[in-house]
Each structure stands twice: as C-alpha cells, then as structure tokens.
Amino acid sequence: MPRLRPETVDARRTAILAAARRAFARYGYEGATVRVLEAETGLSRGAIFHHFRDKESLFLALAESDARATAAVVDGGGLIEAMRRLPERDAGWLGVSLEVSRRLRTEPAFRDEWQRRLDSIRQSAEHRLVSAQHGGTVRDDVAASTLVTFLRLVHDGLVVHLAAGTPDADIDAVLDLVERTVRKDPCADLQREQS
Amino acid sequence: MPRLRPETVDARRTAILAAARRAFARYGYEGATVRVLEAETGLSRGAIFHHFRDKESLFLALAESDARATAAVVDGGGLIEAMRRLPERDAGWLGVSLEVSRRLRTEPAFRDEWQRRLDSIRQSAEHRLVSAQHGGTVRDDVAASTLVTFLRLVHDGLVVHLAAGTPDADIDAVLDLVERTVRKDPCADLQREQS
Amino acid sequence: MPRLRPETVDARRTAILAAARRAFARYGYEGATVRVLEAETGLSRGAIFHHFRDKESLFLALAESDARATAAVVDGGGLIEAMRRLPERDAGWLGVSLEVSRRLRTEPAFRDEWQRRLDSIRQSAEHRLVSAQHGGTVRDDVAASTLVTFLRLVHDGLVVHLAAGTPDADIDAVLDLVERTVRKDPCADLQREQS
Amino acid sequence: MPRLRPETVDARRTAILAAARRAFARYGYEGATVRVLEAETGLSRGAIFHHFRDKESLFLALAESDARATAAVVDGGGLIEAMRRLPERDAGWLGVSLEVSRRLRTEPAFRDEWQRRLDSIRQSAEHRLVSAQHGGTVRDDVAASTLVTFLRLVHDGLVVHLAAGTPDADIDAVLDLVERTVRKDPCADLQREQS
DNA sequence: ACCAACGGGACTGCCCGTTATT
DNA sequence: AATAACGGGCAGTCCCGTTGGT
Numbered sequence: 123m124p125r126l127r128p129e130t131v132d133a134r135r136t137a138i139l140a141a142a143r144r145a146f147a148r149y150g151y152e153g154a155t156v157r158v159l160e161a162e163t164g165l166s167r168g169a170i171f172h173h174f175r176d177k178e179s180l181f182l183a184l185a186e187s188d189a190r191a192t193a194a195v196v197d198g199g200g201l202i203e204a205m206r207r208l209p210e211r212d213a214g215w216l217g218v219s220l221e222v223s224r225r226l227r228t229e230p231a232f233r234d235e236w237q238r239r240l241d242s243i244r245q246s247a248e249h250r251l252v253s254a255q256h257g258g259t260v261r262d263d264v265a266a267s268t269l270v271t272f273l274r275l276v277h278d279g280l281v282v283h284l285a286a287g288t289p290d291a292d293i294d295a296v297l298d299l300v301e302r303t304v305r306k307d308p309c310a311d312l313q314r315e316q317s
Numbered sequence: 318m319p320r321l322r323p324e325t326v327d328a329r330r331t332a333i334l335a336a337a338r339r340a341f342a343r344y345g346y347e348g349a350t351v352r353v354l355e356a357e358t359g360l361s362r363g364a365i366f367h368h369f370r371d372k373e374s375l376f377l378a379l380a381e382s383d384a385r386a387t388a389a390v391v392d393g394g395g396l397i398e399a400m401r402r403l404p405e406r407d408a409g410w411l412g413v414s415l416e417v418s419r420r421l422r423t424e425p426a427f428r429d430e431w432q433r434r435l436d437s438i439r440q441s442a443e444h445r446l447v448s449a450q451h452g453g454t455v456r457d458d459v460a461a462s463t464l465v466t467f468l469r470l471v472h473d474g475l476v477v478h479l480a481a482g483t484p485d486a487d488i489d490a491v492l493d494l495v496e497r498t499v500r501k502d503p504c505a506d507l508q509r510e511q512s
Numbered sequence: 513m514p515r516l517r518p519e520t521v522d523a524r525r526t527a528i529l530a531a532a533r534r535a536f537a538r539y540g541y542e543g544a545t546v547r548v549l550e551a552e553t554g555l556s557r558g559a560i561f562h563h564f565r566d567k568e569s570l571f572l573a574l575a576e577s578d579a580r581a582t583a584a585v586v587d588g589g590g591l592i593e594a595m596r597r598l599p600e601r602d603a604g605w606l607g608v609s610l611e612v613s614r615r616l617r618t619e620p621a622f623r624d625e626w627q628r629r630l631d632s633i634r635q636s637a638e639h640r641l642v643s644a645q646h647g648g649t650v651r652d653d654v655a656a657s658t659l660v661t662f663l664r665l666v667h668d669g670l671v672v673h674l675a676a677g678t679p680d681a682d683i684d685a686v687l688d689l690v691e692r693t694v695r696k697d698p699c700a701d702l703q704r705e706q707s
Numbered sequence: 708m709p710r711l712r713p714e715t716v717d718a719r720r721t722a723i724l725a726a727a728r729r730a731f732a733r734y735g736y737e738g739a740t741v742r743v744l745e746a747e748t749g750l751s752r753g754a755i756f757h758h759f760r761d762k763e764s765l766f767l768a769l770a771e772s773d774a775r776a777t778a779a780v781v782d783g784g785g786l787i788e789a790m791r792r793l794p795e796r797d798a799g800w801l802g803v804s805l806e807v808s809r810r811l812r813t814e815p816a817f818r819d820e821w822q823r824r825l826d827s828i829r830q831s832a833e834h835r836l837v838s839a840q841h842g843g844t845v846r847d848d849v850a851a852s853t854l855v856t857f858l859r860l861v862h863d864g865l866v867v868h869l870a871a872g873t874p875d876a877d878i879d880a881v882l883d884l885v886e887r888t889v890r891k892d893p894c895a896d897l898q899r900e901q902s
Numbered sequence: 903a904c905c906a907a908c909g910g911g912a913c914t915g916c917c918c919g920t921t922a923t924t
Numbered sequence: 925a926a927t928a929a930c931g932g933g934c935a936g937t938c939c940c941g942t943t944g945g946t
Contacts, residue, residue, distance in 0.1 A: 677812065
C-alpha cells in the first residue's frame with residue numbers, strides 16, 4: 123500500500139488511542155486483549171502493532187497524555203478545579219487513570235518511572251497553595267503539604283467513585299465542603315483573637 | 318489423607334487465604350497466577366482447588382471477609398476510625414480492596430452483587446452521623462449524606478494512596494483535618510448569631 | 513472400620529460395578545471420570561480404588577463379565593438368539609460393549625488381549641452352524657464362516673443401533689429376515705434340481 | 708502472514724482436516740489431544756485454532772463432510788454399494804464415523820442435531836428400495852423399511868468390523884449374501900404358485 | 903473399609919507479538 | 925500500510941491415583 127500523508131498517519135494513531143482508551147477503561151489492562159483492541163479499533167493486529175511497539179507502549183502513550191492534561195489543569199486552576207472537571211471527563215479517562223494506579227502498586231519499575239510525574243503535579247499544587255496562604259485566601263493553620271495530601275486523597279477517591287459508575291448527584295456539595303475546608307475561615311481568626 | 322479434624326481443615330483454609338491475599342495484593346488478580354499461588358501457599362494446585370472451587374471463589378472469599386471486617390469497624394467507630402486503622406492493616410488487605418474496586422468497575426454483574434455490601438456500610442455510617450448531628454458533636458449545616466460521601470471519598474483515596482506504597486508521615490495530620498471538618502464548629506454558631 | 517463379612521465385601525464390589533456400568537454407558541470411558549464414578553456409586557475415590565486397582569481394571573472387570581455372559585448365550589442358543597435378547601439387556605451393557613469396540617480400535621495392546629475372547633465366541637458360533645448345516649436346518653450353499661461373519665456384522669450393527677437409543681419396533685422383523693436368510697431354503701434345492 | 712489466495716487457505720484447511728482425521732481415527736476424540744494434532748498437522752496450536760474455532764468444530768467439520776459423502780454414495784448407488792466401497796475408504800473415515808456414533812450415544816444434543824442427516828440417508832435408501840420393489844428387482848414380501856433397517860445394521864456392523872482393523876477376506880462373500888437376501892427371489896414366486 | 907487431603911501431570915484454549923504476503 | 929497466518933508460551937482447570945489418618 124502507498125504511504126499515507128503524515129496527517130493521515132497521525133489521525134490513525136489518534137484513532138487507535140481513542141479506541142484503546144475505551145477498551146482499557148471498560149475491561150482493564152488485562153481484559154483489553156489484543157483481540158478486543160482489534161474489535162474496538164476496527165483494525166488488525168498488524169496495524170495496531172505497526173503504530174505501537176506493543177500493548178504496553180500503547181497503554182503508556184494514553185497514560186502519559188492523561189498525565190499531561192491533568193498537570194495542565196492543576197497548573198491552571200488547582201486540584202479542586204481539576205476535581206470539579208472530573209465528571210466531564212469521559213469514562214475512558216477514569217479507567218485508564220485507575221489502571222495506572224494499579225500498575226503503580228504492582229509494578230515497582232513502573233512506579234519509579236511514574237513517580238516523577240506525580241511529584242511534579244504535587245509540587246505545582248503545593249506552590250499554588252503556599253501562594254494562596256500568603257495571599258490570605260487559604261487557611262494557614264495547616265501546612266500546605268498536608269492540604270495537598272488531603273486534596274489528593276479526595277481527588278483519588280473521587281476518581282475511584284466516578285469510575286465505578288455510581289451516579290451521584292451530591293458530588294458538588296462535597297466539593298463545596300472541601301473548598302470551604304481549605305479556604306481561610308474568618309471565624310478561625312476570630313476565635314484565635316478571643317483566646 | 319483422611320478426614321481431618323474440622324479445626325485443622327479450617328486452619329488450612331485460612332492459611333491458603335492468607336497466602337492468596339499476599340499474592341493478589343502483590344501481583345493483582347491476573348498477576349497472581351495459579352503457579353504463583355502454589356509458590357505462596359506451598360501447596361499444589363490439587364490442594365488449593367480442593368479447598369476452593371476456582372481462583373475466582375478464592376478471591377471472593379477474601380473480599381467477603383474483608384468487607385465484613387470493614388463493616389464491623391465502621392459499625393463500631395465510624396468511617397474516620399476505619400481510616401485511622403487503615404495503615405495498620407496489612408498490605409494484602411489494601412491490594413484485595415483495590416482489586417474489588419477494579420471489578421466493580423469492569424464487571425457489572427459483580428457490581429450489582431457487591432453494591433448491597435457497600436450500601437450497608439454507607440447506611441451504617443450515615444446513621445452514626447445523623448445521631449451525632451442530633452447529639453451536637455457533628456456539624457449540621459451539611460447534610461449527613463454529603464458528609465458520608467465526603468468521608469468515603471477520602472477513605473477510598475487513602476486506600477489507593479496506601480496501596481501504592483508511598484510512605485507518608487502526615488496522614489495523621491490529614492485525618493485530623495478531616496475530623497475537624499466534620500465536627501461541629503462552635504465558631505460557626507457564633508458567626509450565625511452575629512448575622 | 514472393622515472388616516466386613518466376605519459376602520458384604522462382594523456385594524460392595526458388585527454395587528460399584530453396577531454403578532460404573534451406568535456411568536461408562538452414559539458418558540463413555542473418558543466421560544466417566546472418577547468424580548462421576550463417585551457420584552454414581554455414592555462412595556469416595558478411596559473406596560473405589562480400594563476394590564479396583566484403577567479405572568482401567570474397573571472397566572475391564574465389566575467388559576470381562578459381559579464377554580462371558582455373551583459367550584454363554586451364544587453357546588446355548590446361537591448368535592441370532594443372542595441378538596433377540598439384546599433389547600432386554602440394560603442400556604449399560606450396550607454402552608460398555610461399544611466402549612470395548614472403541615478400545616479395540618484405538619489400543620492395539622487391548623485388541624491383542626481381547627481378540628482371544630472374540631475368537632472363542634466366533635468359533636462357538638461356527639461350530640453350531642456347521643452342525644446345523646449337517647443337520648439340514650442351515651443352508652450349506654454358503655460357507656459357515658461367511659454366515660458367522662454375516663451374523664456378527666448384524667449383531668454389531670444392532671448393538672450400535674440399540675445403544676444409540678433410537679427406539680425401533682421392527683427389529684423383530686429384521687431378525688426374522690436374518691433367520692430366514694441363514695436357514696435352509698427348500699426352494700434352493702428345488703432350483704438346483706431344475707438346473 | 709498476509710491474506711493468502713483463497714485457494715491456498717482452502718488447501719491449508721483441507722490439510723489440517725486430513726491430519727486431524729488421521730489423529731481422530733487412530734486415537735479417538737479424546738486421545739487426539741491438541742498436542743497430537745500439532746504433531747500430525749505439523750502446525751502449531753495457533754495455526755490450527757486460527758482455522759478452526761476449537762477441537763470440537765474441527766471434528767464436526769470432518770463428520771459433516773463424511774456425512775455428505777456417504778449421502779452422495781447412497782443416493783447414487785444405494786446402501787449395498789456404499790458398503791462395497793467401505794473397505795476402500797481410508798481408515799480415518801471409519802474412525803471418525805465411529806466417533807460420531809459414540810457421541811450420538813452419549814450426547815443427546817448432538818444426537819438431536821445429527822438425526823436429521825441420518826433420517827435423510829435412510830429416506831433416500833428407502834425410496835430406492837421401494838422403486839426397486841415396483842421394478843421387480845427387490846423382494847416385496849418384506850417391507851422396504853425393514854429392508855433398510857436390515858441394511859443399515861449390516862452397514863454399521865461392517866463399519867465397526869473394518870474399523871477394528873481385523874483383516875477379513877470374505878467380506879465380499881457376505882455382501883453377496885446380503886445382496887441376494889434383498890433381491891427378488893424367483894423361487895419365492897414359484898413356491899407361492901405351488902401352494 | 904472408608905474417606906478426604908493432596909500431588910502433579912496434562913488438558914484445551916487464549917494470549918501477545920512476529921512474519922510472510924499483498 | 926495493512927492483513928491474516930502463525931508460533932509457542934502459559935493460563936486455569938480437571939484429571940487420576942496415592943497417602944495419611946479415622
């Protein structure tokens with residue numbers, strides 16, 4: 123067959139990634155067998171393995187792109203903003219994200235390599251919080267690092283929750299609560315003055 | 318071998334379960350191949366599958382026992398107490414717990430069956446909170462159901478976090494923060510009076 | 513447990529044989545797994561293997577007893593008589609008989625050992641026919657050995673037929689035809705005289 | 708490997724079938740393990756199961772092709788002709804044919820599905836016989852259906868006999884006898900006139 | 903005499919990735 | 925570039941027969 127124009131090749135890569143995301147999300151990494159990927163992409167093994175060295179690297183490409191997207195959101199609007207946008211994300215994103223968690227747990231090599239990305243997101247969030255503490259919009263009676271850990275726990279829990287598919291209306295209320303918890307509480311100062 | 322005394326048989330079953338827990342936690346459900354289970358238990362396929370119909374039911378036995386244990390802790394001391402005890406739990410517990418999450422996500426049939434257990438834990442936690450609201454120890458400006466969702470998110474996030482193996486010293490600080498967030502804040506009343 | 517009285521032991525052996533016959537007939541040799549045999553006998557592996565060295569020898573015991581029974585019938589009344597009695601035999605007998613055929617085909621060692629029994633039945637039948645030819649009740653324009661082969665073909669075909677479970681009412685008519693074919697035909701002599 | 712020309716693919720399929728036939732005939736269905744099939748075909752599991760869904764469907768493909776071939780012979784020359792040609796058939800055919808008998812016996816579902824084929828062969832044979840009765844070449848003192856049953860018994864017995872591998876020279880003599888038995892006997896009319 | 907715990911071999915079928923062919 | 929034929933490893937499961945203990 124003739125060589126396709128580069129843009130077409132890229133489109134093909136993207137299409138494979140999208141299909142693979144659906145498959146990984148729906149069936150998990152192991153459950154998304156090559157046969158399933160074929161069905162989901164509408165392409166043959168040969169085509170898939172032509173664009174990606176193996177199943178693993180296909181998965182990593184997805185994970186990486188997701189990690190970058192999350193980092194961008196956190197950089198722009200913080201962890202809480204990232205959480206508020208989670209429900210908009212497609213189910214595929216959540217699934218892949220959880221598969222990443224799983225491999226973090228079971229594959230030390232993967233964890234070591236991935237830890238850098240997580241740390242960078244964490245640092246970005248922490249910088250934002252420290253600035254906000256100085257700006258007086260975030261409480262400063264709790265260490266910024268503790269607040270980040272707190273927010274990341276809620277974030278990860280929310281990913282698990284949403285990925286499970288349980289429809290839940292009061293997520294917004296919870297996020298409001300989280301936001302108030304982090305925000306500077308005028309009353310706290312008041313209390314402190316009294317004592 | 319002959320019919321052993323029931324206690325001996327039970328001990329054997331328990332030993333297999335413990336070994337399987339380690340394997341599932343360390344390698345994941347798929348990664349814990351029967352060969353791995355053999356190595357971990359020190360028994361042969363024949364022996365393992367004599368006590369458990371198949372790998373699946375071995376896993377379910379673990380999940381069930383864990384679910385019961387968690388339910389007991391929540392009944393006794395609430396979700397926050399359950400979280401405080403998470404780090405004491407062996408790593409195996411966390412791994413199995415996450416594998417359960419994964420199957421909740423990828424296997425609708427499993428989810429339908431398992432949902433009942435989750436609901437019962439949720440209800441138990443909610444009852445505790447409502448009582449505490451009436452007793453004046455838990456804030457009542459936020460619906461109990463929202464608080465439960467909040468706590469469960471933190472709980473699930475914590476499980477993910479701990480299972481990943483990242484050693485983290487300030488989990489206690491985070492849990493303190495969570496607890497204060499849920500507890501009745503005298504200042505809030507004060508504010509309300511002022512307005 | 514105490515040793516049972518010899519007659520009880522024998523009864524147990526017989527019971528196992530009867531149950532095994534049902535199992536072999538219904539599921540075939542391979543399909544009659546030890547688990548199936550346990551269910552059918554109501555005994556455990558241990559009990560079964562206590563009375564019979566292994567599955568193979570259990571099967572051989574059945575086959576042998578059947579071969580003896582058939583030989584007795586043929587000795588007494590001939591092959592046609594044996595065929596007439598086939599429908600009365602229990603389904604188990606037919607099944608075991610066919611399993612024997614199968615192993616005759618696939619296992620040369622078994623065939624060599626079993627051939628003697630078949631030959632003795634064949635000889636017995638042939639002797640009867642030769643005598644009957646001399647006595648004038650069986651046609652002598654066809655060699656006795658040919659007649660025996662003929663009868664054995666019909667016999668084996670009938671076993672297959674009955675074992676398949678197809679209910680067929682006109683077997684009697686067919687056997688009548690077979691009998692007339694073998695019997696001395698007065699007309700044949702008449703024809704010969706004419707020519 | 709790429710998409711081959713249809714004829715090449717067909718040739719490969721046929722080669723696999725031929726090898727499988729040998730294996731099934733020699734070792735029986737259970738005895739023809741996938742390992743044996745690999746050895747006999749010279750191909751790997753992957754290749755074999757690429758062309759056939761599983762061992763079962765490989766067997767069914769053989770059985771079906773054989774059933775069609777038999778039906779064609781019976782349509783063309785009748786059951787006796789089919790029997791005369793049996794010794795020419797390769798041993799594989801006989802083996803597969805017997806494995807079919809076995810499954811007819813042990814698997815009701817298979818029997819129900821297969822019965823149609825057997826019925827059609829039977830009907831074809833019966834039609835031929837009725838025509839021949841009217842044409843005066845086949846005896847009419849016995850019902851055509853009885854004659855068909857008779858011929859089928861001989862046929863099935865012959866298959867068992869040949870498959871067992873016992874070399875037998877006088878099969879021709881037996882088939883001559885069978886043919887005479889079915890053919891119209893001028894002497895019978897003579898007898899009837901006399902009485 | 904009987905039972906169940908157990909070992910370990912072998913089964914089928916699926917897996918992923920490569921390669922020969924369009 | 926894409927396909928489908930193919931290899932070979934290994935998964936879970938079930939098999940049969942043995943053994944330790946009542």
